[in-house]
Amino acid sequence: GESVGLHLPTLSVQEGDNSIINCAYSNSASDYFIWYKQESGKGPQFIIDIRSNMDKRQGQRVTVLLNKTVKHLSLQIAATQPGDSAVYFCAENSGGYQKVTFGTGTKLQVIP
């Protein structure tokens, strides 16, 4: 079936460096993508989203890139901080309503 997956299960980054978290999706009909951050013991927190008619979207310290040709999504975090340590999920939606399919997740560890 259709799925969303992540390339790297764990990513360790030095504080102050930039982080790049990657995600591959397989449903070519997906038209909306979301990145969520989940800290230990908490619910997923919306970070940034992008529609399929865009290839880049920027937020505060975060940038999402979408490459529809290879069905690849990435989240870039600038100047990574200890508070960025969490599990990051990409999710996609291809329906008329928000039935979101989550990937496995990437654990980001920020080294002080």
Place this chain on the structure above:
Amino acid sequence: NAGVMQNPRHLVRRRGQEARLRCSPMKGHSHVYWYRQLPEEGLKFMVYLQKENIIDESGMPKERFSAEFPKEGPSILRIQQVVRGDSAAYFCASSPSIAGLEKTQYFGPGTRLLVL
């Protein structure tokens, strides 16, 4: 504006008992979604509800699980005759609309269910 609220945050049940998980969506949100998460895994969609209607329950087990979102009050996820395999974190999310970017879902803190 308060976020999505879930209670209880932690729930311990013995095998065979019933578990009731409650979710109050964000103010102005009429769409509610329930997800289940096992440790070190992603979230699995269970059910999508609007007020008084189940729209999509394709991710919910056919037996022992039920969900409702009444006209008044919170959404309830009910698990009857719980088994150890039901132990997981259950997250509720809500959204204001299904059109455009307003279909972004916002999540509650979750209920951690432990079945002994």
